[in-house]
Amino acid sequence: MSEAVSDASVGPREGKYRAPILSSSLRYWLSKVGLFLLTLWAAVTLNFILPRLMPGSPADAAIAKLSQSGPVSAATKHAIEAQLGVPSGNIWQQYIEYLHQVVTLNFGVSYTFFPESVESLVMRALPYTITLVGITTIVAFIVGTLLGASAAWRRGTWRDTVPTLTGSFLSTFPYFWVALLLLFFLGYVAHLFPTSGAYAPTVEPNLSFSFFGDAIYHAILPAVTLFVTSLGGWILGMRNAMINTLGDDYITFAEANGLKGRTVALRYAARNAILPNLTGFGLALGGVVGGSILVEQVFGYPGVGYLLFNAVINQDFPLMQALFLMITLSVLVANFLVDILYGILDPRTHR
Amino acid sequence: MSSTTAGRGPNGDARADDFLLEVKNLSVAYESDEVPPVQAVDRVSFSLRKGEFVGLVGESGSGKSTLGFAITRLQKPPAVITGGNVVFDGRDIREMDPESLRRQRQGGFAMVLQSGMNALNPVRTIGHHFTDIFKAHGHVQRKDWWDRARYLVDKVELPPGVLARYPAELSGGMRQRVSIALALSLEPRLMVFDEPTTALDVLVQHAVMDTITTLQESEGFTAVLISHDLGVVLEATERVMVMHKGRIVENAPSDRILSDPQNDYTKMLLSHYADPRAEKVSLPGFEHFTRADAGVDTPAGETGRASRRLVVENVSKTYPPPSRGDNPVRAVRNVSFTLEPGQALALVGQSGSGKSTIAKLITGVEKPSEGRIAFGDLDVTTLPQRRLRRLHEDVQMIFQDPYSAQNPVLTVEYQLSRPIRNFTQLRGNDARDEVRHLLETVGLTPAESFVTKLPHQLSGGQRQRVVVARALACNPQVIIADEPVSMLDVSLRAGVLKLIEDLRRERGVSLLYITHDLLSARLVTDDILVLHEGEVVERGATTDVMLDPQDEYTRALLEAIPNPARAHEERARRHNRAESQ
Numbered sequence: 001m002s003e004a005v006s007d008a009s010v011g012p013r014e015g016k017y018r019a020p021i022l023s024s025s026l027r028y029w030l031s032k033v034g035l036f037l038l039t040l041w042a043a044v045t046l047n048f049i050l051p052r053l054m055p056g057s058p059a060d061a062a063i064a065k066l067s068q069s070g071p072v073s074a075a076t077k078h079a080i081e082a083q084l085g086v087p088s089g090n091i092w093q094q095y096i097e098y099l100h101q102v103v104t105l106n107f108g109v110s111y112t113f114f115p116e117s118v119e120s121l122v123m124r125a126l127p128y129t130i131t132l133v134g135i136t137t138i139v140a141f142i143v144g145t146l147l148g149a150s151a152a153w154r155r156g157t158w159r160d161t162v163p164t165l166t167g168s169f170l171s172t173f174p175y176f177w178v179a180l181l182l183l184f185f186l187g188y189v190a191h192l193f194p195t196s197g198a199y200a201p202t203v204e205p206n207l208s209f210s211f212f213g214d215a216i217y218h219a220i221l222p223a224v225t226l227f228v229t230s231l232g233g234w235i236l237g238m239r240n241a242m243i244n245t246l247g248d249d250y251i252t253f254a255e256a257n258g259l260k261g262r263t264v265a266l267r268y269a270a271r272n273a274i275l276p277n278l279t280g281f282g283l284a285l286g287g288v289v290g291g292s293i294l295v296e297q298v299f300g301y302p303g304v305g306y307l308l309f310n311a312v313i314n315q316d317f318p319l320m321q322a323l324f325l326m327i328t329l330s331v332l333v334a335n336f337l338v339d340i341l342y343g344i345l346d347p348r349t350h351r
Numbered sequence: 352m353s354s355t356t357a358g359r360g361p362n363g364d365a366r367a368d369d370f371l372l373e374v375k376n377l378s379v380a381y382e383s384d385e386v387p388p389v390q391a392v393d394r395v396s397f398s399l400r401k402g403e404f405v406g407l408v409g410e411s412g413s414g415k416s417t418l419g420f421a422i423t424r425l426q427k428p429p430a431v432i433t434g435g436n437v438v439f440d441g442r443d444i445r446e447m448d449p450e451s452l453r454r455q456r457q458g459g460f461a462m463v464l465q466s467g468m469n470a471l472n473p474v475r476t477i478g479h480h481f482t483d484i485f486k487a488h489g490h491v492q493r494k495d496w497w498d499r500a501r502y503l504v505d506k507v508e509l510p511p512g513v514l515a516r517y518p519a520e521l522s523g524g525m526r527q528r529v530s531i532a533l534a535l536s537l538e539p540r541l542m543v544f545d546e547p548t549t550a551l552d553v554l555v556q557h558a559v560m561d562t563i564t565t566l567q568e569s570e571g572f573t574a575v576l577i578s579h580d581l582g583v584v585l586e587a588t589e590r591v592m593v594m595h596k597g598r599i600v601e602n603a604p605s606d607r608i609l610s611d612p613q614n615d616y617t618k619m620l621l622s623h624y625a626d627p628r629a630e631k632v633s634l635p636g637f638e639h640f641t642r643a644d645a646g647v648d649t650p651a652g653e654t655g656r657a658s659r660r661l662v663v664e665n666v667s668k669t670y671p672p673p674s675r676g677d678n679p680v681r682a683v684r685n686v687s688f689t690l691e692p693g694q695a696l697a698l699v700g701q702s703g704s705g706k707s708t709i710a711k712l713i714t715g716v717e718k719p720s721e722g723r724i725a726f727g728d729l730d731v732t733t734l735p736q737r738r739l740r741r742l743h744e745d746v747q748m749i750f751q752d753p754y755s756a757q758n759p760v761l762t763v764e765y766q767l768s769r770p771i772r773n774f775t776q777l778r779g780n781d782a783r784d785e786v787r788h789l790l791e792t793v794g795l796t797p798a799e800s801f802v803t804k805l806p807h808q809l810s811g812g813q814r815q816r817v818v819v820a821r822a823l824a825c826n827p828q829v830i831i832a833d834e835p836v837s838m839l840d841v842s843l844r845a846g847v848l849k850l851i852e853d854l855r856r857e858r859g860v861s862l863l864y865i866t867h868d869l870l871s872a873r874l875v876t877d878d879i880l881v882l883h884e885g886e887v888v889e890r891g892a893t894t895d896v897m898l899d900p901q902d903e904y905t906r907a908l909l910e911a912i913p914n915p916a917r918a919h920e921e922r923a924r925r926h927n928r929a930e931s932q
Contacts, residue, residue, distance in 0.1 A: 249469040256425055256464070257533060258456025259487045261449075267483070268472050346474055347517045 001292050028343060036336045043328045047321065048098050052091075103238030107322035112314040118322045121307060126289070128198050129296070129303035133288045136226040141281050144234020149234065149270040152242035163235055171232025176294040179225045183298060186221065193221050196300035222299045226292060230284070237280060242273035275346055281340030292322075364661045369540055371573045372399040372422065372460075376437035378412070379421045382428075391417040393597035394435065399541070404567050406584030406605070407577045408620070409594035410840040411811070416465070418594070419545050419577045423462045424452055438789035439541070457488035461539035463530050465546040471518035477504075477529055478514035484536050491536075503532040507562055526557035528562065535566065542567075545577045552701040553867050557911040560587055573714075579840065585609060588801065593617045615784050623841045626914060627873040627897045634845040637852075637874060659745070660725030661690040661713065661829055661861065666722030668708050668885075676835040682708040683719070687753025690829065695855060695862040697872035698892060698910070700882035706865045708885075710831050713863070715739045715747055726829070744774050747822035749851075753814035756804040763790070763817055764802035767824055774825030789820040793850055812843035819850060822860075831863045836871055846876055869909060873897050881905045 059081045066072050066080075089097070101107065107118035148169070153161040187195040199205060199214045237255050245251065254264045291303060296305035304323065311319040343349050361718040379392035390413040399405055402815045409415040420426040422437050425445050438459060447455060464470045471480060481500035485491040491499050501511045507528040513813040518526055527547060534542060544563060548556040564587050567574045578584050584591055584605075591608045592599040593616060601614040612618045625632045668683040683705040690696050698706045711717045713724055715731050731742060750756040757766060757820060767786045771777050777785050790798035793816040804816055815835060822830055836844040852875045855862050864876050872879060872893060879896050881889040881904065900906045 153791070181783060249464050250472045252425060253462075253464050253470040253530065253533075254426075254472070254483075256423065256456065257412040257484050257487070257537060258453045259483055260453070263483060263487065267475070271474055348519045 027302065028349070032336070032339050032343070036332065039332055040329070044099070044102055044325065044331060047325045047328065049096060049316070090340045100293025102325070105113065108318040110319045112310055112315055112316040112319065118318045121319065122304070122322055122326065125302055125304045128301065130288065130301060131306065132222055132301065133226065133292055134224045134285075137230070137284050137288055139229050140230045141234050141284070144231045145238045145277065147241050147276060148235040149265070149273065151239045152246060152266045152273070153269065164239060167232030167235035169232070171230070173229060175225055175229035175292070176298055178229055179222070179295050179298040182221050182225055194218050198302050222295050222301055225295055234277070237277050238273060241276055242269055245269045245273040264341050271345075275342065278338050278342055278345070280334050283340070286334035288334075289330035290327045360638055369400050371401045371440060372434075373830070374398070374422060374437045375436045375438070377418070377421060377437060378433045379417050379426060379430055379640065380433045383712040390597055391430065392421060395597075395599050397592060397599060398705065399573050402571050402573055403590065404574045404576070404588045405566075406588035406591040407575055408579070408581050408596060410579055410842060413594045414597040415577050415594045416545055417557055419462070419575065421924050423460045423543055424654065425462060428713045445894070446631035457490055457537045459539060460541040460543065461534040461537045462543045462545065463534050463547050465549060471526060473518055475743050476517055477514060477521075480529070480533055481514070481536055484533060488537070492782070501537050504529070506535060506566065523551050524559060524842070525550060527559055531563065531566070535570070542574045543690060544574065545578065547576070548583065549579070553911045554701055556583075580913055581841075584625055587915055590914065593620070600829070619842060623845060624914065625870055627870040627912070628909060630898070632870070632873050634848075634874065636844045637849050659693055659828055660692055661746075661863075662725045663688050663709070663713065664723045664725070666709070666712060666719045666724060668705070668712060668717065669720045678876060682885050683712070685722070686882070686885070686887055688880055688887075688890070690861050690863055692828070693859050693861055695864060695876040695880065697876035697879040698863065698865045698868065698882060699869060699872055699879055701867050703884070704882040706882050707833060710748065710833050710863070710865055713831060714746060715742055725768050725781050744825055745828040747827040747830055748833040749818055749822050749835045750828060752838050753811055753818050754838070756818050758813065759806050761805070762802065766817065767821055769822035770821060785824070789823055792823065792854070793817070795820070796845075810840050811853050812846060815839060815847050819854070823854065825908045827860060829861045829863065831865065833865045834867070835869060837866070844871065851875055867908075869897065869912060880906070
């Protein structure tokens with residue numbers, strides 16, 4: 001039986017097989033972190049270079065506008081430049097200065113909401129967006145994935161057709177339209193929910209229960225809008241992935257070995273089917289910080305999307321630059337987190 | 352033991368309680384809304400006595416796997432049992448409810464699947480596969496789980512270390528052994544092996560089959576071995592059932608099948624086995640020449656199409672290590688050979704021997720680390736990627752898997768017209784005529800009925816003929832055929848081999864034939880190179896090497912070929928050994 005073992009190729013590596021696996025997975029994590037830092041730096045630097053590649057400067061634009069109604073004095077010009085913070089010094093000094101500003105979160109003063117600093121504006125909007133869009137995205141992913149998995153497992157029964165049909169039906173609605181419908185019927189007609197804002201005008205934002213209750217009450221309609229329109233995608237994605245997985249040999253083999261239905265469905269089928277969907281989840285999570293411009297606009301919700309909309313309309317460069325940087329960062333961070341998650345869930349990735 | 356041929360119940364003289372499994376008039380159909388149901392298994396009856404090892408043989412589409420799945424009740428829609436009974440140990444398994452069926456899997460019937468490679472959950476360790484089973488059935492106490500798992504992997508000759516590993520970290524042979532150990536952990540009375548070694552290398556195949564036969568003898572379970580390879584089955588089993596078009600056409604002891612086959616289909620299958628070591632080798636429709644004949648028959652360079660020689664000189668290919676700390680992979684080591692115009696040369700070895708890497712190097716898909724490859728005055732090693740076309744006008748490839756070598760959404764006509772447009776001056780009607788001419792050349796007639804077909808509308812053999820036609824479209828001087836028949840049914844192989852052989856002789860092209868199958872190498876080539884771990888271990892005239900192998904590895908390869916005739920002696924030997932103990 002000596003030839004039986006010769007195919008095994010276990011012999012030589014047997015006994016020390018733990019060591020290389022450990023170090024290879026350590027290398028995997030380190031390379032992931034390294035790659036993350038490198039892309040982070042590249043994104044930050046690109047955010048610095050791009051505006052400087054554009055012809056002219058915001059100051060020139062403002063002066064050009066002013067000069068239409070008469071000559072602009074040198075003092076006015078200086079004042080405008082000082083107000084807009086036109087940089088001095090060579091490109092390296094500017095770059096160092098910029099990096100310092102990024103690290104200290106000092107992005108200057110907003111034009112639109114003068115004299116508020118960009119930092120305070122963003123910091124005020126961010127919690128609303130992250131809670132509203134973030135929680136809705138995560139909940140929609142979890143609920144959609146579970147429904148999709150159960151639909152695939154009970155393929156052909158009502159537990160398949162009901163969620164699948166409802167999901168795909170709902171996801172064909174444009175979400176701002178759903179928002180308008182909800183707003184009209186539940187807000188204006190039935191007066192069940194407030195129609196605008198993140199909290200009632202009479203309430204002062206603080207850490208009290210009454211404020212949180214009010215904030216949640218205001219968040220329900222936008223949350224339902226986002227949840228309802230994104231749910232279908234997760235259901236269908238998971239259902240399709242899982243149906244593919246259910247056709248795999250290891251599922252048949254698990255059934256041949258008499259494993260319990262629950263084990264086969266969760267540990268064998270769903271566990272593998274969820275892997276490709278994680279990538280989509282990462283992208284969705286990354287988009288959270290960008291907010292949902294239209295939904296926030298419809299509900300007058302003071303989140304990042306609302307801010308971004310105003311920044312673009314009013315050519316508010318400092319605000320835009322800060323928001324773009326933040327969105328880029330959050331996409332990177334979300335992808336990094338999903339990479340880590342993937343590495344934990346799929347042992348094949350770090351080999 | 353008494354036995355009968357197809358249809359009637361075998362073992363008429365045995366008592367009913369000797370039987371572990373009785374199948375009566377079992378029919379399985381594939382049902383679909385659009386087309387009428389396909390009868391995959393058609394009123395099949397047979398019985399298995401306790402402790403018996405039975406083979407189930409047939410070609411693809413014969414219904415053998417469907418039958419295997421039906422008797423273990425693993426068939427899934429669209430496969431539906433449409434009639435008959437499967438009585439296992441006195442109970443009809445068709446009437447079991449899901450939960451008692453699930454319990455029945457422990458201590459009842461188990462199955463080892465065709466592709467053991469994919470039979471394991473990629474995100475669970477091997478050890479957890481075992482504990483999942485123990486947990487599901489509770490037949491092993493929790494404190495004994497890991498001891499039992501270690502005991503079981505030891506049974507299939509694997510070290511206990513595999514328990515901590517993930518399936519992707521094991522070789523194909525090891526994964527198949529793990530599958531067997533998992534099935535064994537159920538302590539089954541009936542084991543169904545569905546093509547357990549098909550996806551494995553020849554030498555590994557041999558070793559895994561050894562393990563299976565040893566286990567069957569030591570554990571005493573009843574076993575069914577499903578395979579397309581009559582040679583493998585005859586070597587291992589006591590009784591063989593031959594399946595054809597959903598029916599069991601012959602059911603007889605292995606020795607009888609070999610010495611006195613009754614059914615024409617069985618005879619046909621048997622006729623496709625030949626020993627490459629014989630003086631004269633022939634397959635149906637395929638008389639091969641002895642060394643002396645071949646010398647006369649080989650077309651000389653000046654008469655044939657091929658005029659340029661392919662020279663491979665001291666070529667090595669080293670791949671970077673798969674992970675740091677490992678050694679670089681030396682896929683090809685210092686290989687040299689010349690393919691003369693019109694010559695047919697075989698490159699033989701098991702997977703990992705570097706034979707496919709050499710094909711990639713010759714076609715310029717990859718560059719060698721050292722050495723030089725030249726086709727006529729064209730230096731392939733320095734040819735830039737975008738000028739490879741000059742090489743591909745004359746050097747074409749036939750791939751192993753006809754199922755994935757074709758774009759599933761393109762018609763045969765389109766697939767063949769592309770190389771004609773790319774490599775020849777023919778346009779319009781001339782090109783259309785050429786497509787039809789090519790189809791006729793490869794034996795797909797009438798050509799008109801094939802041009803509009805899509806790949807999935809063709810059988811495996813027809814697909815491979817289209818692949819051959821595609822390679823011929825630019826009228827090449829050299830054809831590199833990488834295992835062109837290994838994915839095909841035995842009965843189709845001879846046809847495709849014959850086609851390649853005829854084309855070579857008529858068109859005078861040179862042939863580089865890459866294979867692990869020594870019989871086909873013997874049939875279509877003049878000379879042979881045997882590769883082992885990237886090195887040439889033996890070379891010479893094909894007939895000489897087969898009849899008188901010098902290298903140990905060549906001998907091992909020849910030994911591993913399933914051989915019905917030798918199976919006879921093999922079993923007798925095992926039998927004697929068992930009796931003497």
